[in-house]
Amino acid sequence: MKPVRVRVSLPAPSEFRFFSSIQSFQEIPVPAPPSKFCSQCGAPVTRRIPAGEDREREVCPVCNFIHYRNPIPVVGCVPEYKGRILLCRRAIHPRLGYWTVPAGFMELDETLEEAALRETREEACAEVRLGELFSIVDVPRAGQVHFFFRAEVVNGQFEPGVESLDVRLFAPDEIPFDSIAFRSGVIALRRYLEGPEKGLVLDAVRPGAPD
Numbered sequence: 001m002k003p004v005r006v007r008v009s010l011p012a013p014s015e016f017r018f019f020s021s022i023q024s025f026q027e028i029p030v031p032a033p034p035s036k037f038c039s040q041c042g043a044p045v046t047r048r049i050p051a052g053e054d055r056e057r058e059v060c061p062v063c064n065f066i067h068y069r070n071p072i073p074v075v076g077c078v079p080e081y082k083g084r085i086l087l088c089r090r091a092i093h094p095r096l097g098y099w100t101v102p103a104g105f106m107e108l109d110e111t112l113e114e115a116a117l118r119e120t121r122e123e124a125c126a127e128v129r130l131g132e133l134f135s136i137v138d139v140p141r142a143g144q145v146h147f148f149f150r151a152e153v154v155n156g157q158f159e160p161g162v163e164s165l166d167v168r169l170f171a172p173d174e175i176p177f178d179s180i181a182f183r184s185g186v187i188a189l190r191r192y193l194e195g196p197e198k199g200l201v202l203d204a205v206r207p208g209a210p211d
């Protein structure tokens, strides 16, 4: 099914001053808050350290179910076509209007590569040939781990998907680093531009740390 184009009136990409007014928005989505109710029986949960464990968790006082919360994988790629990088301008919150590489939350029953291909289709309507996994970025504050593949746009065709306002190719020196949605994306783009010699590189986004 062909995605429906979203029409939102926003400044042109060159008018990034508009976005300086929302720079104070939280840059990284925090983890979803814990559920207040048991997923098994519906009773209100309490927060305590379960027997034999070393940290507090949401525990059901009725059925004793322990609600574990763990980091979520985010998967994306840096698609290249004839020496230029494909970026998507976000049509959704958070960071609406900012540019990003195609990336998103992994789904159940999906591999890393399948997730990267799906996100690229959804956000850029593009088919890519995935290369190496070259960047992993830990984002502990958000409870996420971000994985990025090298990729090549197969036929040069792309257009905005439902989650994108715009999709464009940028030469390396044209990439709008001041308007990239998330620090993990900045890191992945910089690692990509460093070239493939380093192989897989691990980085972490920590509060207050420089990029």
Ligand SMILES: [Zn+2]
Pocket: 038, 039, 040, 041, 042, 043, 060, 061, 062, 063, 064, 065
């Ligand atoms: Zn329960």
